[in-house]
Amino acid sequence: MSREEVFQKLNEVFREEFDDEEIVVREDTTAKDIEGWDSLEHIDLIAAVEDAFSVHFSMAEVTSMKNVGEMADRIMEKM
């Protein structure tokens, strides 16, 4: 899967998770940029991403990923 495809799929997951069809995630997108992405929503989002890509994030990754770009890096490493 190319990085572009990863982002395309991530976009779908984000739109579904936050119920907002206008979301466009980029490399530097962080929780600040998306309404509703708070600590309560974070774990749900992680679980949805894991399901979509059939990957598993470690606790260290769950608590330290800084932006969507880093998330994509981890996904590509694991696939």
Place this chain on the structure above:
Amino acid sequence: MSYTSYGFLMLVLISLLLYYSFRGRFQNLVLLFASILFILWAGGLSSLFFIALSAAISFLAGIAMDRAQAGRKKAVYVLAMLAQGGMLAVFKYLNFPGYTMLALHELRGLEYEFTAMELAAPLGISFYALMQMGYLTDVYWGRIPHASSPVSYGVFSSLFLHIIQGPIDRYGQLAGPLSERRRFQAENLLNGLTRLLWGLFKKLVLSERLAVFVNGIYGDLEVYNGSYLVFAAICYSLQLYTDFSGCMDMVLGTGELFGIRLTENFKQPFFSRSDAEFWRRWHISLGNWFRDYLMYPLLRTEAFKRLGKFGKKLFGKKQGKKLPLCVGLFIVWFLLGLWHGGMWTFIIGSGLLHCTYMILAEIFEPAFQRFYKATGLDRENRIWRAFQMLRTFVLVSAGFVFFRSDSLTMAFQIFRGMGTPNGGLFTAEGFWELGMAPADLWVLVLGLLLLFAVSRKLEQTEEIASVGMEEGRDQASFGERLLAVPLHRAVFATALFLMVVLWGFYGQGYDAASFIYSRF
């Protein structure tokens, strides 16, 4: 020894002189030595013993975990966590069963004879135990490598700046700065001093004056009710904020003098528009600790995942996934309240009450969304924002009433008393009998206006992060955010100094040892 004492001032001055006379490794030795002295002075030999024991356990466990195989690694982790948690439990929660019986009797309006057992807990155990457990977990998860220098780990574990009231720092964030040589910079001196004085101003000029109202009214609940109690609740929220965040300004400012950035603990909490946002801005390092080391791991367990599936079946996809969240919130907030002490006033006021607010907010969220859609209300409208801030202040202040009360009975008495019609506060006679001199009132009012102006300015220069541990790291310092020109900062600092000297509550006869959070 409190941070507002002359002893502390001398300790900082002497340490600073030695600190900048030495190079790299010796700088950490100066910090370690100053911290040991501080702990001995403020908490005695037993505190030093337990802090050292706690640090030694984590340090050795960290090395062992990085060297061990997977199975052994987990065993080492669990044992070390049990040791840290066990010490915390023994020192802090010995009286928890007794307090629980007391609360149960109070709720039924019955008398209960209970004398709390006295066991002198080591200095700052609530804070350092969490820092140690955070370190162990970070190493276990592989988020950071284990500490290799006992001196630098000793400084992290005992640092006289964060040992009494936090912030709950993380080794991963301090290890870097502690491994470099810190050079003297005039910029750090000016920024650190400005912040230190700002903290002193909050504590000695504002908090101590607010305490006059709070102690006067809560000290005589037979006499004061109605408007007085509402006023006391407002004053107490401001007192607690100026006291605790003032202490943090002093701690972070002093840290800057040493060229070390500690974790930010407050970000203008009273500008929050919801209770959840409030906790991202109030005692941030504590909330983040519970989020990263408890809430997240809990929600990722198989049991909680199954609970989520069960919830979705029961309540549909959107609402159902909130079931594990609500159960998780309950557990985390119960423990957050308990962390403050085994008393139920804390468990409710700093725990379960907020958990209730957040669960209700989660459940009614779809209804709010529909309301916004149907009315076409602009949520960024100034009046709506102000309303939300006021509402959050009221909700939070209700929690602080429990927090301030000696017992649940007292808290309920205060809430009941608020409903009594008594407008005495609004009469000249009724107001001045609270013991505040007119001149002091002027200082307080003007001081609070200054606090508001500074908070607004700070608010404009920072963003509130909600996820991840990196927040607040690469931001400009307090002084730089407040005033861009060094000269302006120097003038501001001088003005603060004069205000603290002229209007601060200190000196003989003043009990300087009474920061509210130092009891935890």
